[in-house]
Amino acid sequence: MPPLPDGAEETVAFDRAARELGLKRGEFELAVQLGEVRTVAVGAMGRRVARAELLRLAAAEGFPSALRARLRVVGTAEGAELLGISQGRFTRLARGGFFTPVRFYVNRYRAVVWLYPAAELGAFAGREPALLTGRIPAGLRATLDEGEDQRAAGWRRRRVEQLLARTDNPWERAAVWCAPLAPAELDAVVTDPAERACLRELMPRLAPVPAGTGPAAEVTAALVTADDPAEIRRCRAALETCVRDAREARPIQPPVPRSTEVAEAPGSEPAPPPARPRRLPLWHRLVRGRRSATDGPTTPYRGRKSPSCTTETSSRPARS
Incomplete structure (x- = not known):
């Protein structure tokens, strides 16, 4: 590796950082999402981990077992056992929004399996011991009986917050708010075609959708x-605000026409077509350097495929 410029910070790629921390790939991705491992943007190399961050984690008390404990996720059965309650009560509390899933996958029976950070469940037990025994409060019981289920919305909110925390770029922040919206909602909020194209190129997926x-x-x-x-x-309201801020910070320029008609004098040689200026992709003109795939090495983008977008397909159940 060439010597770093004065004041530059040494960084490592995600795969190497995971190996040095003794984490599996999925554990490392979760650590980045939860903010346990902080990343930095490094120009064309995308997001990486600073050497100083690895030293900080390695020097922490109980490393690496303490870090792994903070990254432990559990499903309904294990979560209920951890809290000392029935699986039915655990599910009702989760549907009521008392704790938020951090990941999910779809099993062979088409059922959604939600996963929760074990550390957060332990904190909930210490904070709300009354909800672990006795009757479920009447108000909560009534809403649950009507079909209330906040698990998916809570997971989406968590993912949006995670993605927003990883960028200060105004157009990237606007694109994050597009991620949970249906395409028709984006079209209704952002009417300018160039702005919509920019947002679709920058839009991260909240979770990879299986092919x-x-x-x-x-x-x-x-x-x-x-x-x-x-x-x-x-x-929609957050998207409107972010787009307004992005317009003020970095307005999008209209695209240069692909060709220009040149008038020819009678009897003259046809003029050669003007050279087309080389234009970087729209996302590249708005985001300095080549963008990495949001907060982790496997998170693809929604929208049309293009050389500037990263896509991934998997035959395994989708996790987030």
Whole structure:
């Protein structure tokens, strides 16, 4: 590796950082999402981990077991056992929004399996011991009986917050708010075609959608899209604000025409067509350097495929 310029910070790629921290790939991605491992943007190399961050984590008390404990995730059965309650009560509390999933996958029976940070469940038990015993409060019981389920909305909110925390670029922040909205909602809020194209190129996926049209793909596509009117209004309002701020900070220029007609004098040689200026992709003109795939090495983008977008397909159940 060449010597670093004065004042530059040594960084390492995600794969190497995971090895040095003794984490599996999925554990490392979760650590980045939860903010346990902080990343930095390094120009064309995308997001990386500073050497100083690795030293900080390695020097922490209880490393690496303490770090792994903070990254432990559990499903309903294990979570209920951890809290000392029945699986039914655990599910009702989760549906009521008392704790928020951090990941999910769709099993072979097309059922959604939600995963929760074990550390957060332990904190909930210490904070709300009354909800672990006795009858469920009447108000909560009534809303649950009506079909209330905040797990998907809570997961989407968590993912949006995670993605927003990783960028200060105004157009990238606007694109994050597009992620949970259906395409028609984006079209309704952002009427300028160039701005919509920019946002679609920068838009991260909240979770990879499996390839094909199987049950896992259908369920995942539904989970990553806001469906509650209140949630849709909140995302639209945030998108409007972010787009307004982005316009003021870095207005998008209209594209240069592909060709220019040149008038020719009678009897003269035809003029050669003007050279087309080389134009970088729109996202590249707005974001310095080549963009990495949001906060982790495997998070693809929604929207049309292009050389500037990263896509990923997997035959395994989608996790977030």
